[in-house]
Amino acid sequence: MSIFGARPCEMPISLAIALALVVAVTPVASCDTLIKLVQHTSTIEFGAMAIPERNDTILIWLGDNKARMDAANGVSTLYDAETDSTVVVYHKFEIYTHGLLSPFGGGEPAGGVDLTAGLAALNPTFITHVEKTSESQLINGWNCVRWVQCDSIPMLGAVLLTDTWTTEDTKVDFALYNKLLDAGSMRPATKAGSERQPEITGLPILTELELRGDSTGALPSNFGSRDKIVLIEEVQTPPGHYDIPAGYELFIGSH
Numbered sequence: 001m002s003i004f005g006a007r008p009c010e011m012p013i014s015l016a017i018a019l020a021l022v023v024a025v026t027p028v029a030s031c032d033t034l035i036k037l038v039q040h041t042s043t044i045e046f047g048a049m050a051i052p053e054r055n056d057t058i059l060i061w062l063g064d065n066k067a068r069m070d071a072a073n074g075v076s077t078l079y080d081a082e083t084d085s086t087v088v089v090y091h092k093f094e095i096y097t098h099g100l101l102s103p104f105g106g107g108e109p110a111g112g113v114d115l116t117a118g119l120a121a122l123n124p125t126f127i128t129h130v131e132k133t134s135e136s137q138l139i140n141g142w143n144c145v146r147w148v149q150c151d152s153i154p155m156l157g158a159v160l161l162t163d164t165w166t167t168e169d170t171k172v173d174f175a176l177y178n179k180l181l182d183a184g185s186m187r188p189a190t191k192a193g194s195e196r197q198p199e200i201t202g203l204p205i206l207t208e209l210e211l212r213g214d215s216t217g218a219l220p221s222n223f224g225s226r227d228k229i230v231l232i233e234e235v236q237t238p239p240g241h242y243d244i245p246a247g248y249e250l251f252i253g254s255h
Contacts, residue, residue: 033061039226060180142205
């Protein structure tokens with residue numbers, strides 16, 4: 001006799017229905033890809049203003065047509081591939097915006113101003129050269145090949161040099177990952193020039209960037225960064241992980 005007063009394999013119909021309903025309505029965690037990226041940024045100087053160098057850890061999740069990037073300053077970038085839309089969440093203020101991250105690293109919105117407008121306006125003046133080299137090396141167990149990219153900006157007298165080591169050893173959705181980086185303003189705004197060049201393929205395991213020579217003040221006089229992926233693993237993400245947190249408000253205007 002079971003606790004239900006019937007044979008062990010039997011269960012009252014009402015209880016069976018109730019359990020089935022609970023299973024049907026309970027959100028199920030999804031199995032997604034977690035990428036841990038370590039970033040070093042040199043001191044950034046804009047005229048008299050200087051932003052100290054930083055060493056940060058960035059966490060990136062890739063799901064089913066959705067992606068999320070959590071920066072060390074308490075800012076999350078949410079990207080939806082189906083709608084090609086980006087939302088930036090500022091957890092400190094419990095608000096969100098439609099657009100890119102603040103470049104100042106303070107975890108604060110930029111007063112409703114499109115911070116990429118200045119660089120985007122320079123797109124037609126970028127002269128971009130991209131080349132896949134024959135160099136290869138093993139980085140953290142992944143077979144990587146080297147790409148070099150040079151973006152010259154004649155009107156500013158500046159050159160942006162990017163050295164990237166990519167791999168195709170992983171099952172990571174490269175396209176979704178790259179879209180998220182673009183959406184999170186972790187890439188220079190060189191789209192117009194780069195469209196005429198071969199696209200870098202594979203997952204960028206190590207990326208080193210250096211800006212040289214600008215004397216106009218429109219860009220940092222000297223700037224460098226180094227991004228390195230140190231971990232890739234499959235993880236369970238809770239329901240709503242790629243959504244705007246409940247109760248957060250849309251930010252419009254100055255803060």
